[in-house]
Amino acid sequence: MTEHLDVLVVGAGLSGVGAGYRLQTMCPTKTYAILESRSAIGGTWDLFRYPGVRSDSDMQTLGYPFEPWVEAEAIADGGQILDYVRRTAAKYGIDKRIRFRHRVVAADWSSEDARWTVTVETGGGEQRLTCGFLYLCSGYYDYEQGHAPVFPGQDDFAGRIVHPQFWPEDLDVSGKKVVVIGSGATAVTLVPSLAELGADVTMLQRSQTWITSLPRRDRVADALRKVLPGQAAGDVIRYKNVLTTGAFYQLSRRRPRVARALLTKGAVRGLGSSELVREHFTPSYDPWDQRLCLVPDGDLFEAVRAGTAHVVTDTIDTFTASGIRLTSGRELDADVIVSATGLRMKIAGGIDISVDGERRPTHDLVVYRGMMFGGVPNLAICVGYVNASWTLRADLASRYVCRLLTHLDAHGWRSAMPVPPGGMDRRPLLPLSSGYVARAADQLPVQGDGAPWLMRQNYLLDRRDMLRGDVTEGMAFAR
Known part of the structure; x- marks a missing residue:
């Protein structure tokens, strides 16, 4: 007999554990399970x-609002975050709901039965489960492979080529020459860390990236924790950080020249050289056209200033046996080359979604409130912000799912399906020109031209609509 649950959550990372908490507290009568394709809790923070590896946003907003972050560091490393997620899962018994090595490969909705049939690959073969509501909390990165372009001559390189997504445990970089290809969040994290490990490291970038420095310790948060109880302090710190990051994002959108000037001034202060900033840290695009990179306590700037790390802005002609020859003719010697060339996006975990036997590819779908799909009943997807902490939006999505489930029960409905209005203009889902977004353009769903068919990047507006908005707006219900 096929097992049936009220809700199936896919993914046991930061989002999936948060979803479990909200289901237990807001919909305590619902049966649910979390299906995780890997063998451990943590998602991204267990993989990388x-x-x-560390957070690229403050931990008071990346952490759960129901379990405030209390550690000293406002910017935490990956191990601390992983421990936090696992502690939270254990504290609330969420870990007991997780089924490991359960990879969801397909989901088919039956309107007649008002339920999903979910196909799952396990170590023991394939099995099927059914559920009334399917909630995808698997993020939007491909865990199985990163973006790894093939470089000319790379087979000639006598050293080791590494992708950060699959960092080898046995790699010792002490005393070695390391070239990190890339200038995004991963690269700016790796470079100072490799320098600390004793490597002579060079960041080779094709184009420049906007970088900002924030303190690893938040002195205001430290002071608030001394005078306010834990939950209250967490709430105040969270809103302080939401308003601060939101204000700079809005400044970047409305007054890009001012934002450019502020970031440039900070980089000059960190590097001690306006010439270095002009040459390597002044992008042609405006801030937040691509995601802003964060360096805690200016560690990248400090490494470059100290001479333990170097930055080269150029393009690759070919790999050689001893390193990389650049288009300019310059050669970079290397023992190790790190291809920090980005990640691959995989919306909805690559699950084959169908409704009444008809496939619904993600690129054909339009999002509803940034978390459901038009024409797809009883399915939600958890996607965070690109301009703020992931968890801010993830938690709102989970609370909205619980509100919708409660509404269905209260009115005797069994399904809810967003219905897009006719003649609606369709727009790209994410407001970024970053490479990883552009490469996934043919896979991403789209958004509409007005609420509720938007993927907004504004926590305060989303909080209003997702916690208090009308759950019947744009929605068709069936018994």
């Missing part, structure tokens, strides 16, 4: 093990 490269040196220096």
